[in-house]
Amino acid sequence: MGLRKTKEVRSVGIGAIRAIFVILAAVLGYHLGTPWTTGNQLPWPGILLGMLMAGGIIAFEKAARRIPPKVLLGGLLGLIVSLLLGHLLTTSLLVFPVGEGFNSLAVRGLIHAALAYVGAVLGARKGADFDLNEYKKLFRGEVKEENPKLLDTSVIIDGRIADICETGFLEGTLIIPHFVLRELQQIADSSDPIKRNRGRRGLDILQRVQRSVDVKVKILEQDFPKIRDVDTKLVALGKQLGAKILTNDFNLNKVAELQGVPVLNVNQLANAVKPIVLPGEMMSVYILKEGKEYGQGVAYLDDGTMVVVDSARKYVGKNIEVAVTSVLQTTAGRMIFTRLKDDMEREEHLESKVDR
Secondary structure, three states: OHHHHHHHHHHHHHHHHHHHHHHHHHHHHHHHHHHHOOOOOOOHHHHHHHHHHHHHHHHHHHHHOOOOHHHHHHHHHHHHHHHHHHHHHHHHHOOOOOOOOOOHHHHHHHHHHHHHHHHHHHHHHHHOOOOHHHHHHHHHOOOOOOOOEEEOHHHHHHOHHHHHHHHOOOOOEEEEEHHHHHHHHHHHOOOOHHHHHHHHHHHHHHHHHHOOOOOEEEEEOOOOOOOOOHHHHHHHHHHHHOOEEEEOOHHHHHHHHHOOOOEEEHHHHHHHOOOOOOOOOEEEEEEEEEOOOOOOEEEEOOOOOEEEEOOOHHHOOOEEEEEEEEEEEEOOEEEEEEEEHHHHHHHHHHHHHHHO
């Protein structure tokens, strides 16, 4: 109720100011129109012209309220600069002698109008990219961060980011927004023991990253109060800073790419550095469990790659030698399909007999 009343009072106040402005414009129009009247005739043309000008200015003021502040400021600065430039240009050009029929006032007006239009339009367009924070940093002696990267909550909890930092492969500045840190703290304070452990792990990983000598870590206080979702805030901050987002969240990856924000996905990096195996290669694996298909066994490499072994169900809980038959790359990771080494050798022996 208080907010609505405040808006009503503000609206009444603005309406009163506009009414006073129209009356003042009409009075000024009356005095301007007096010299062109005769006898007792009232200077209606002057009054009408003053009211029309007041109406036009009010309409412009209403339209200007919808223009973003940066665009409005840029257009105003462009207009001022262009008018000053026009004044200097016309003053220097009209020093030279001209003919009698030359209308210097018209030329001045044309040059000023052309430069004012160009300056206002260019200023408005460039004003959208104007960032006052960057100029504040220049006056404070702050240097713009080179190659900044934003960390999201999931990649911090994941933990592999600390290992990557210690290897020295990451360059530039790692930026941890305050709203990400706040979300991580809320997870660490959760009543759910699993979430609580994940949050505490994330805080430990952050401390480990900060101790890394090869990486500069910066906590950024900037926030977007009108945006509630943390991922949306990250994308908005990435666009504003021109930074990349470090994540392992598939959905955040897609949303950021759709909005033109570069993404560094730790899962994609992990898949890229996994050792390459070729069909026919031999490896030793530990059969951990049964597979989905009949007779299959499933094993895992040290990096988490799933190995599916045909006819290995009876070897669950044992180490066996297998031969690679094919490799499948999926969005979830890499899968290796294999056969028992003995079955492969038996098949090759039979093929060699057939060839003879």
